[in-house]
Amino acid sequence: MAPYMPLSICLIALSLCIAAASAFAPSEESRAATVSPLKALAAPPIAHVGPTDPRFDAFHARMEALPPQERARQALSLAIDGSIGAAGYVIRNAQGWRGRIESGNGLDTMIVTAMNSPRLEVRMAGFEVQLAEDGVEKTPGEVEHLIQRLQEDPRGVGPWMLWHLGVLGARGVDRERILAVLVATSHSESDELRRWAVESLNLYGSAGAIEPLLSVATNERSASIRERAFCGLAQSGTFQPADRHAAIPGLLAIAEDPRSVQQNIDWSYQALREITAIRDLPQQPMLWRERLQAMGLLIR
Secondary structure (H helix, E strand, C coil): CCCCCCHHHHHHHHHHHHHHHHCCCCCHHHHHHHHHHHCCCCCCCCCCCCCCCHHHHHHHHHHHHCCHHHHHHHHHHHHHCCCCCHHHHHHHHHHHHCCCCCCCCCHHHHHHHHHCCCCHHHHHHHHHHHHHHCCCCCCHHHHHHHHHHHHHCHHHHHHHHHHHHHHHHHCCCCHHHHHHHHHHHCCCCCHHHHHHHHHHHHHHCCHHHHHHHHHHHHHCCCHHHHHHHHHHHHCCCCCCHHHHHHHHHHHHHHHHCCCCCHHHHHHHHHHHHHHHCCCCCCCCHHHHHHHHHHCCCCCC
16 A cells, blocks of 8 residues: 555645745745744744633534534634634644544644644644544553654655654653654655655754754755755744743854855845844854843853
8 A cells, every 4th residue: 555645734735835935934924924834933832721612612512413524524624713722722622633533624724724823732733633533542662653653664664654753752752762763864865755854843842952953054065955954943943932042042053154155144134033032133153143142141
């Protein structure tokens, strides 16, 4: 049987290609239009357990009468619309929908919309529903299964396996094992596997992925993959602000390095602007170093 790539993951791949094409483009308007759904990452990736609102309460009162497919779709729609309590409900209950929901009936579009939300909690809810739709368990045993499939058929199912590993890592499952696999795959001979390893490192998030992404940004031979690493450090993925701050010394080092190609220098400064909101400095390393030191952002 030919490997199956879920529609929502195919749509994610398309959106990532679009983002890579214009995220660091010279036009501020075109760049902002593409990147804005991937920004504003300060919201914590936790399930909401506080007060809800009338929209969610109305859904909750009748949810038992809904089939799982419709329950997942409506709950995710409410989360996307900012209904308090909806994202937490999805995060808590999605694993119970494994084997009970499937692609179709508007759910895939809802998943992609959630995963591009400016709110991290909503993005995590989208990840949870995608895992449930694909029948992926949040267990170390599932991680082992995905790694085995990656090793057995890297060119066939590799991108899908890597994406799921990145999401499972983002949800706190077997993180050290997953990080080691993603870092190793980022050195693959296959451009496609390296690209998806980088995307999955962006999804994985946290401080542990910063140095691997900086290494890709510095050493990767493909410009498009290097750009995805810079975008991940700057604005996409699941990093918290403190994680992005940890990337600042490495980004400045790339900008200062006389061996850096001009494109990497430009991307480094763009990433620094995105992370720090400093917009008034030219691309002069000494000026950036002085400002960042004054802001306390050059501590490694």
